Amino acid sequence: MLFVLICQDKPNHSELRQSIRPKHLEYLSTQDVRFAGPMLTDDQSQMVGSIVFIVAEDLAAAKSIADNDPYYLAGLFESVTVHPFKQAIPAES
Numbered sequence: 001m002l003f004v005l006i007c008q009d010k011p012n013h014s015e016l017r018q019s020i021r022p023k024h025l026e027y028l029s030t031q032d033v034r035f036a037g038p039m040l041t042d043d044q045s046q047m048v049g050s051i052v053f054i055v056a057e058d059l060a061a062a063k064s065i066a067d068n069d070p071y072y073l074a075g076l077f078e079s080v081t082v083h084p085f086k087q088a089i090p091a092e093s
Helices: 014-028 059-067
Strands: 002-009 033-040 047-055 077-084
Touching: 002 059, 014 047, 047 059, 059 077
Parallel strands: none
Antiparallel strands: 002 047, 002 077, 033 047
């Protein structure tokens, strides 16, 4: 089942984000990620959060994946929401 993780960084935490980023990317490479990337400021100069589309068995498993992300464990995120997601465009084959 597909889920979306929407993670908002705490303000003024860009240095923490950069220092943990390699561990975060390594962790996500061990998961079934369909699409992921950082949210940016309006001028695109800084990363302010993350959006991850991930396959997991159920909501509890998706939340566990979010809870074990190195960004989350380091205290980067102000908020994390996890929702089931239905892909409409492009249509899944």
